[in-house]
Amino acid sequence: MELQLVWLEVLPQTESSDTLWDLAIAEVEKRENPDDDVGKPGEVWEKSVLFMGNKNGGKTTIILRCLEREESPKPTLALEYTFGRRARRPNTPKDVAHFWELGGGTSLVELIRIPITSHNIRSFAVVLVLDLSKPNELWTTMESLLQVTRNHVNRVLTKLEKTNPEVAAEIKERMWNDLQRDHPDYALVDPFPIPLVIIGSKYDIFNEFDSEMRKVISKTLRFVSHYYGASLVFTSKSEALLLKARALINHLAFGYDKSKSVSVDPSKPLFIPAGLDSMSQIGPPPASDSDLGKMRANTPLELWKKVFEKTFPPKSFCDLQDTKDPAQDSQYAEYEVDAMRAQKNQELEQYKRNASKSWKEMDFDSN
Numbered sequence: 001m002e003l004q005l006v007w008l009e010v011l012p013q014t015e016s017s018d019t020l021w022d023l024a025i026a027e028v029e030k031r032e033n034p035d036d037d038v039g040k041p042g043e044v045w046e047k048s049v050l051f052m053g054n055k056n057g058g059k060t061t062i063i064l065r066c067l068e069r070e071e072s073p074k075p076t077l078a079l080e081y082t083f084g085r086r087a088r089r090p091n092t093p094k095d096v097a098h099f100w101e102l103g104g105g106t107s108l109v110e111l112i113r114i115p116i117t118s119h120n121i122r123s124f125a126v127v128l129v130l131d132l133s134k135p136n137e138l139w140t141t142m143e144s145l146l147q148v149t150r151n152h153v154n155r156v157l158t159k160l161e162k163t164n165p166e167v168a169a170e171i172k173e174r175m176w177n178d179l180q181r182d183h184p185d186y187a188l189v190d191p192f193p194i195p196l197v198i199i200g201s202k203y204d205i206f207n208e209f210d211s212e213m214r215k216v217i218s219k220t221l222r223f224v225s226h227y228y229g230a231s232l233v234f235t236s237k238s239e240a241l242l243l244k245a246r247a248l249i250n251h252l253a254f255g256y257d258k259s260k261s262v263s264v265d266p267s268k269p270l271f272i273p274a275g276l277d278s279m280s281q282i283g284p285p286p287a288s289d290s291d292l293g294k295m296r297a298n299t300p301l302e303l304w305k306k307v308f309e310k311t312f313p314p315k316s317f318c319d320l321q322d323t324k325d326p327a328q329d330s331q332y333a334e335y336e337v338d339a340m341r342a343q344k345n346q347e348l349e350q351y352k353r354n355a356s357k358s359w360k361e362m363d364f365d366s367n
Contacts, residue, residue, distance in 0.1 A: 053129030076103030191229030
């Protein structure tokens with residue numbers, strides 16, 4: 001495994017999804033209620049965000065755009081790290097956001113144990129990037145990554161309950177922050193243990209799909225996001241759509257105010273911050289009553305999975321077979337190291353030949 005360290009600095013910017021009037025109101029409220037700011041004046045915040053999802057789904061592109069880096073994205077082979085810094089206001093220390101990116105689709109999911117620890121769980125968030133142009137891989141990728149991540153986070157919280165029960169209780173209580181107790185779906189959802197944003201990438205390709213296919217994908221992702229208490233946004237290489245995704249990520253990484261705008265029109269890119277959707281607005285799974293009656297499911301999530309996979313049967317593929325050996329990748333080439341490795345490989349092959357020859361020449365006593 002190789003970790004790439006990239007030193008980044010990001011200038012402060014405003015949320016372009018809000019109007020100037022919204023920004024003015026927010027600024028006045030902030031000045032009138034200085035105690036509402038998280039942290040003390042002069043205190044530096046540190047937050048961490050893990051990006052994971054489909055291979056070649058656009059994770060690196062989204063990260064680079066969030067950090068305003070003008071460079072071509074490279075394939076992520078294992079687990080890579082970068083960070084950005086941003087000041088909340090002039091003449092104040094810059095907050096730090098640690099960005100981790102998991103490569104390999106679902107094949108390297110166990111590596112999430114490296115960035116998510118009991119030391120940073122309090123300020124950790126996850127961004128799941130799903131490739132909308134590959135619906136047959138969508139549910140499998142989503143289910144695998146979220147399940148393993150959730151299990152690991154729950155193990156970390158269980159250990160934290162023994163060493164720091166106050167913090168563990170705070171994290172569990174915060175899971176419900178985006179859903180008010182009077183929300184009609186309060187008893188129907190199962191929030192993810194840490195903040196979660198789901199990004200549907202490659203919307204430009206997705207928009208060329210048949211309208212019924214788009215409907216199934218959109219409604220399913222709306223349900224999953226709402227069920228997990230996550231924010232949902234569709235994006236592409238379009239600057240306007242990337243700005244919307246960046247707004248949600250800036251909220252996780254730098255504590256920016258969360259946008260309150262919502263777009264649920266199925267003919268347009270979805271943008272739904274956590275807690276602003278509902279089961280009644282999403283509607284039932286997109287299937288006929290007779291089909292729904294034949295499907296046996298123990299939970300609403302399982303029912304939506306069956307409906308989705310009836311339209312988009314899971315693609316049979318193995319991520320492990322597609323994972324490249326980092327040692328063979330030219331971007332990590334080091335002459336001296338590669339030369340020594342080649343020599344050792346030759347020595348190993350010679351040893352195997354000699355061992356095989358010696359074995360064949362051994363005289364076994366047949367008695």
